[in-house]
Amino acid sequence: MLLPWEYGVRNLARRPIRTGLTLLAMSIVVSLILVAIGFIRGLERSLEVSGDPDVVLIYSLTSEGNIENSTIDASVPDLINASLGAAVSRFGVIHSSPELFLASRVALRSGESGFGLIRGVTTTAPLVRRSVKLIEGRWPGTGEVIMGRLVAAKLGSKPDSFEIGQEIEFEGKKWKISGLFAADGSTFESEIWCRLDDFQLFTKRQDLSLIAMLLPSGGNSAEIELFCKERVDLELVAAREQAYFASLQEFYRPVRLVAWTIVWLVAGAGVFAGLNMMYGAVAGRVREFATLRSIGYRRLAIFVSLLQEGLLLTAAASLLAGGLGLLLLDGLAVKFTMGAFRLQMDGLTVLIGCGIGLVLGLFGSIPPAIKALRAEICYGLKAI
Amino acid sequence: MKLFNILILAAVLLCLLGCGESASTIPGGPTSANFDPKWIAAEAPTDPLNVGEAREKVKDKQPIRMVGRIGGSPNPFVDGVAAFTLMDLSLPDCAGGDCSDDGCCTPEELKRNLATVKFVNDYGKAVAVDARELLNVDAKSKVAVEGTAQRDEAGNLVVLAGRLYVYPAE
Numbered sequence: 001m002l003l004p005w006e007y008g009v010r011n012l013a014r015r016p017i018r019t020g021l022t023l024l025a026m027s028i029v030v031s032l033i034l035v036a037i038g039f040i041r042g043l044e045r046s047l048e049v050s051g052d053p054d055v056v057l058i059y060s061l062t063s064e065g066n067i068e069n070s071t072i073d074a075s076v077p078d079l080i081n082a083s084l085g086a087a088v089s090r091f092g093v094i095h096s097s098p099e100l101f102l103a104s105r106v107a108l109r110s111g112e113s114g115f116g117l118i119r120g121v122t123t124t125a126p127l128v129r130r131s132v133k134l135i136e137g138r139w140p141g142t143g144e145v146i147m148g149r150l151v152a153a154k155l156g157s158k159p160d161s162f163e164i165g166q167e168i169e170f171e172g173k174k175w176k177i178s179g180l181f182a183a184d185g186s187t188f189e190s191e192i193w194c195r196l197d198d199f200q201l202f203t204k205r206q207d208l209s210l211i212a213m214l215l216p217s218g219g220n221s222a223e224i225e226l227f228c229k230e231r232v233d234l235e236l237v238a239a240r241e242q243a244y245f246a247s248l249q250e251f252y253r254p255v256r257l258v259a260w261t262i263v264w265l266v267a268g269a270g271v272f273a274g275l276n277m278m279y280g281a282v283a284g285r286v287r288e289f290a291t292l293r294s295i296g297y298r299r300l301a302i303f304v305s306l307l308q309e310g311l312l313l314t315a316a317a318s319l320l321a322g323g324l325g326l327l328l329l330d331g332l333a334v335k336f337t338m339g340a341f342r343l344q345m346d347g348l349t350v351l352i353g354c355g356i357g358l359v360l361g362l363f364g365s366i367p368p369a370i371k372a373l374r375a376e377i378c379y380g381l382k383a384i
Numbered sequence: 385m386k387l388f389n390i391l392i393l394a395a396v397l398l399c400l401l402g403c404g405e406s407a408s409t410i411p412g413g414p415t416s417a418n419f420d421p422k423w424i425a426a427e428a429p430t431d432p433l434n435v436g437e438a439r440e441k442v443k444d445k446q447p448i449r450m451v452g453r454i455g456g457s458p459n460p461f462v463d464g465v466a467a468f469t470l471m472d473l474s475l476p477d478c479a480g481g482d483c484s485d486d487g488c489c490t491p492e493e494l495k496r497n498l499a500t501v502k503f504v505n506d507y508g509k510a511v512a513v514d515a516r517e518l519l520n521v522d523a524k525s526k527v528a529v530e531g532t533a534q535r536d537e538a539g540n541l542v543v544l545a546g547r548l549y550v551y552p553a554e
Contacts, residue, residue, distance in 0.1 A: 061457060062491055222465045226510060229462055229469055230500045233538040235491065237457070 002301045003292070008308040015281070019313065022277045026317030026357065027324070029270035034325040034353040036263045038343035039334065040256050046341035047249050050186035051242035052214075055128060056086075056221045058228065059210040061235040065247055067101055071207045074098075076234060080211065086223045087213040088127075095214035097121060097128040100199050102209065106155060106192065107169040114155035117191045117339060118145075118170060120199030128214045131186050137164045137179025140194055144178035148189035153333030153340035168192075171202040190339030212241070255336075267356050274364025278310060282372040289372055290380025299373045306369040307362065314361025318354035325350065418517035423466075423503060425530065425549040432528045435472040435541075436497040444535040448543055451528040453477075454521060456498045465502075466511040466518045470527070470543075472497035477524060499541040501529050508544070519548055526551040 012019045063070035077098040088095040099121055106116035126132055140146050152159040167174045183189045200206060221240055228236040289302050330345035432451035442448050452470035454460050460469045475489050475497055503511045521527060531545035
């Protein structure tokens with residue numbers, strides 16, 4: 001016969017301070033796990049949504065896959081548009097976006113500064129970069145920029161530093177903010193966009209970093225890839241944007257491995273914290289267990305009741321941590337080398353975090369429960 | 385007797401392993417469902433030009449026999465099309481990847497010794513099957529191709545190929 005469900009629940013309330021402290025400790029452990037998993041999921045999502053399956057990037061063969069290092073001749077877009085008919089064309093406008101992309105020190109009026117990612121674009125950019133939506137203001141004119149939603153996080157400054165009409169400075173020139181844009185959480189959101197001709201003028205560069213071309217839905221990029229192979233003199237390489245970001249996922253694999261290591265280390269520490277708490281909790285209850293056994297409850301019934309207590313406590317801690325995570329951590333901007341992304345407290349993150357929390361409760365309860373039930377009834381009844 | 389049996393078994397195993405190895409490296413062997421032997425030449429063409437030499441000598445629309453090694457970039461193939469880049473045999477193997485390594489060729493050297501090979505159908509269009517599958521070749525395979533040269537003003541050489549010979553692995 002098992003002990004009544006209420007017995008375990010009431011036991012938790014009998015020692016409110018101990019229960020409260022255990023709950024707090026487990027909540028912190030689960031919260032740390034949630035932060036680490038949210039970081040991994042956020043980074044993965046940011047790179048996943050950044051790659052449009054219908055967009056092909058053309059960049060320099062010698063850039064070794066890093067677009068910031070890429071430099072191609074400014075005549076290449078015209079050459080490609082004249083030679084190939086692969087890109088989407090509507091009303092005579094070819095959906096091909098020549099871009100100059102680089103990192104530069106950005107100074108704010110408040111005196112703060114940091115390395116920002118700046119992309120010089122033309123009016124064809126929104127036709128190709130379909131996730132980008134202007135959410136406030138207007139398209140930049142001469143000497144103006146539009147800012148992604150995560151630029152503040154990337155620069156480590158306050159979001160109110162980037163209001164429309166304010167000025168920022170980079171490449172030795174003051175630029176006025178004319179608009180703000182969103183891009184479905186992709187890496188574009190941590191970028192500053194300005195007019196390509198302006199950017200080339202102030203960086204004293206005539207070249208481009210890349211050309212992004214939009215193919216018809218499900219279109220084949222082989223024609224573009226073949227063109228790049230045939231024109232050896234141009235030193236170009238073409239890659240699907242999705243494949244490019246998939247290669248970045250691979251590049252950031254060590255970061256994700258470190259984050260997962262942190263998850264397991266924190267979880268391991270959580271198991272030991274749980275063990276410690278549960279040992280303390282059952283140590284003073286040896287007489288109670290002996291009494292239960294003397295009135296007829298079997299060891300298994302008491303063991304199950306102890307597991308129930310541990311699981312209830314960690315379930316509550318997981319719920320608390322999950323709730324706090326969703327309220328306080330979800331969407332929190334995190335800065336990293338190639339931009340910024342938001343912590344992702346989605347269903348999977350909460351499921352993994354809470355799952356680990358429950359496992360901690362289960363495995364944290366088993367050893368102390370075994371130890372407590374090993375004592376003989378006669379000795380247990382005499383225990384102080 | 386027991387030792388003799390073990391020796392026999394070991395010999396049979398070694399033979400089997402040896403057979404497996406050679407079967408997988410037969411150049412041009414039919415390993416893919418898209419493999420088409422009609423593109424494969426039974427014998428190597430006589431006096432083929434090396435890639436660098438061909439870039440200097442061959443004119444537009446001239447018939448060409450060229451030998452080289454598939455490479456020139458980390459991915460010398462074009463996905464979904466029977467085309468690849470061929471580099472001069474004098475270039476080191478590392479030219480297939482990172483040319484910035486010490487002792488390897490410079491990008492300029494690579495450009496002077498690189499050509500594109502494209503297998504075309506009767507209409508002059510590139511065959512829409514990946515070269516790795518159609519021809520059973522891989523990066524760094526030493527091959528010879530026969531076809532027609534296509535030159536442009538920038539000096540690029542594209543071979544519109546009809547036949548390929550894969551040299552046995554050295």
